[in-house]
Amino acid sequence: MRSPWLLLLLLLAPVQAAERPLKALIIDGQNNHKWQETTPVLKKLLEETGLFAVDVATSPPKGSELSGFLPKFAGYAVVVSNYNGESWSPAAREAFEKYLRAGGGFVVYHAANNPFADWKEYNEMIGLGGWGDRTEAAGPYLRFRDGKMVREAKPGPSGHHGKRHPFQVTIRNPKHPITAGLPALWMHSQDELYDSLRGPTDAKINLLATAYSDPATGGTGEHEPMLMTLAYGQGRVFHTTLGHDLESLSCVGFIATFQRGSEWVATGKVTQKVPPDFPTAGRLSMRK
Numbered sequence: 168m169r170s171p172w173l174l175l176l177l178l179l180a181p182v183q184a185a186e187r188p189l190k191a192l193i194i195d196g197q198n199n200h201k202w203q204e205t206t207p208v209l210k211k212l213l214e215e216t217g218l219f220a221v222d223v224a225t226s227p228p229k230g231s232e233l234s235g236f237l238p239k240f241a242g243y244a245v246v247v248s249n250y251n252g253e254s255w256s257p258a259a260r261e262a263f264e265k266y267l268r269a270g271g272g273f274v275v276y277h278a279a280n281n282p283f284a285d286w287k288e289y290n291e292m293i294g295l296g297g298w299g300d301r302t303e304a305a306g307p308y309l310r311f312r313d314g315k316m317v318r319e320a321k322p323g324p325s326g327h328h329g330k331r332h333p334f335q336v337t338i339r340n341p342k343h344p345i346t347a348g349l350p351a352l353w354m355h356s357q358d359e360l361y362d363s364l365r366g367p368t369d370a371k372i373n374l375l376a377t378a379y380s381d382p383a384t385g386g387t388g389e390h391e392p393m394l395m396t397l398a399y400g401q402g403r404v405f406h407t408t409l410g411h412d413l414e415s416l417s418c419v420g421f422i423a424t425f426q427r428g429s430e431w432v433a434t435g436k437v438t439q440k441v442p443p444d445f446p447t448a449g450r451l452s453m454r455k
């Protein structure tokens with residue numbers, strides 16, 4: 168016999184999914200970065216928007232059996248990855264693909280673009296990745312030249328950064344909800360400026376912001392992708408290469424783009440106002 172209550176629950180399910188607070192899940196547990204320091208900051212940044220209730224799923228440490236690590240992605244409006252570690256089980260990979268394809272939200276944070284070089288679907292989700300044994304086979308570089316994205320297939324490193332320093336970020340798409348209203352140029356506090364990332368050519372990248380990777384600080388002389396969005400199935404992805412450590416996380420430019428990007432992947436909209444202390448072309452702005 169079909170229960171009328173079950174039917175009612177099914178009818179209410181989509182309504183509940185859009186209710187506040189939005190459910191967010193941060194994944195961590197393995198990273199060559201100090202995830203024990205950065206996850207609490209990311210959690211606080213999400214919570215202070217007033218939009219999110221945040222859970223954290225911490226994997227077993229490096230070298231452990233990961234087959235039991237199966238976060239329940241379904242039901243979250245956004246999954247933020249602060250994970251750069253060993254391969255997940257096929258079941259966890261499949262569950263994450265299914266979650267995103269069905270309309271989930273994914274925020275790729277800094278070194279989360281390093282792992283899983285061998286996971287084809289993950290590389291389509293993140294669009295660009297580096298390190299982790301990636302070679303030319305991971306796809307071409309993506310740079311910004313003469314007003315447009317340029318993919319360049321040539322041998323060379325896959326993932327690199329020069330000396331850490333403050334640098335200017337240039338918005339390349341001011342029409343996207345995440346970047347709408349932000350200054351066209353703004354200073355980011357000292358951070359790693361990722362360069363030479365590679366990715367599959369069929370990844371649907373919308374490049375939002377770049378930064379000039381200056382040879383004077385060990386960079387490439389190219390305008391490198393910093394912020395981007397992607398579509399994966401029905402899902403939305405926001406990828407920020409920024410945020411190596413607590414200093415870079417204190418930049419209001421990082422904070423606001425992370426908060427706005429998280430809302431956008433969760434709902435497709437951004438309701439947050441640009442904070443009045445947002446950095447400018449010539450002035451850093453950091454919060455304690």
Ligand code: ZN
Nearest residue numbers: 200278359411
């Ligand atoms: Zn880093």
